[in-house]
Amino acid sequence: MSCVVVVGTQWGDEGKGKVVDLLTRQADMVVRFQGGNNAGHTLVVGGEKFILHLIPSGILHADKHCLIGNGVVLDLEVLREEVEALRKRGVKIDAENFGVSERAHLILPYHRRLDQAREARKGKTSIGTTGRGIGPCYEDKVARRGIRVADLLDPEVFRTKVEENLKEKNVLFRELLQVDPMAPEELLEARPSLADFIRPFVCNVSRKIEEALGQGKNILFEGAQGTHLDVDHGTYPFVTSSNPVAGSVCIGAGIGPTKINSVVGIVKAYTTRVGSGPFPTELDDDIGRTLREKGGEFGATTGRPRRCGWLDAVVLRDSARLNGLTHLALTKLDVLTGQKKIKICRAYRYQGEVVEEMPACLKVLESCQPVYEEWDGWEEPLRDVKKRDDLPRQAQDYLKRIEELVGVPIGIVSVGPDRDETLIMEGPSFF
Secondary structure (H helix, E strand, O other): OEEEEEEEOOOOOOOHHHHHHHHHHHOOEEEEOOEOOOOOEEEEEOOEEEEEOOOOHHHHOOOOEEEEOOOEEEOHHHHHHHHHHHHHOOOOOOOOOEEEEOOOEEOOHHHHHHHHHHHHHHHHHOOOOOOOOHHHHHHHHHOOOOOEHHHHOOHHHHHHHHHHHHHHHHHHHHHHHOOOOOOHHHHHOOHHHHHHHHHHHEEOHHHHHHHHHHOOOEEEEEOOOOHHHOOOOOOOOOOOOOOOOOOHHHHHHHOOHHHOOEEEEEEEOOEEEOOOOOOOOEOOOHHHHHHHHHHOOEOOOOOOEOEEEOEEHHHHHHHHHHHOOOEEEEEOHHHHOOOOEEEEEEEEEEOOEEEOOOOOOHHHHHHOEEEEEEEEOOOOOOOOOOOHHHOOHHHHHHHHHHHHHHOOOEEEEEOOOEOOOEEEOOOOOOO
């Protein structure tokens, strides 16, 4: 019996889906604990690409039980499309291997309209939200006016809450945002179909996890986004609306902290960021463009090009502390092949002072200059390498220096997009 948490250590898009898929081989249950369909996990299995937005990556293993916890905000239309698309590709999804928390909050059409209208109104000062309604849904949850899966299943409760919420939302739409108001009937007419779809999957996720642990099973907890998009610990306000850090598992899935055995932090071999916000190591040059093209750095959910830069050890050290990382899993090492020189940011410089942790003030962070170390690159292709010791010497030196700067051992190295193009270090036991 063991519980392992997988989190992103940068600004998301680190390759969590592949690592979760890999670790799922040792797990019996995979649980998503926060975020919404603004996240996209890309997996390549047998040369076939799968992009998942809500369903845990473990669903590609037919014998695993996958759950969506109460910390996730659900757009049921998106979930239904994802289930249908996977079923058409032969993936098993039924009540035996998939469940959704009855306490999960629902993203409704007025959340999406509110999200998009606010961003449009902000213009150049927008934060780069995906416009999926995630933020407004979390707002309603915290304001105690949210609508949960359990409410959807009760037509009278659902009607009452929708009508009450639209009284406020329509004032915002008409008077402030200057977009069309919504009639309750738009949501009420869709309710029966969505309720019929989700009903077979609804369960008490916390109880399911407790039962699995009582049976001695291994559980893998899968997060979305990355540590520095955390609404409390990230580069606020350029963050997501939930807590992607490991501690969020306890709230978003309904387990106690004493149940967690290890925390694996996913880190890309360089750094990327989607949307607005400070990015000290960003490369707005040919190297940055090469990393983007070679690494396929375009959002799985939106298709937006990702901003690319050198690896930032300041970001990683903060993530190691905030998550209590026991291991790192480094992805896309192969993308650095061919770079004559590779840099690592070990600290920042601000007004002549060396800064070794992320400043809370964005004005300060935006003025920080990276303090780089430079390392020799390598030319040899990596995708056929099976052991860390068989990597080019320069690549081995790069990995060792990351471990020294962050203070966390690397347990997994990805050298290509496919499931089998992965090195698992001898020694670390994740479960």
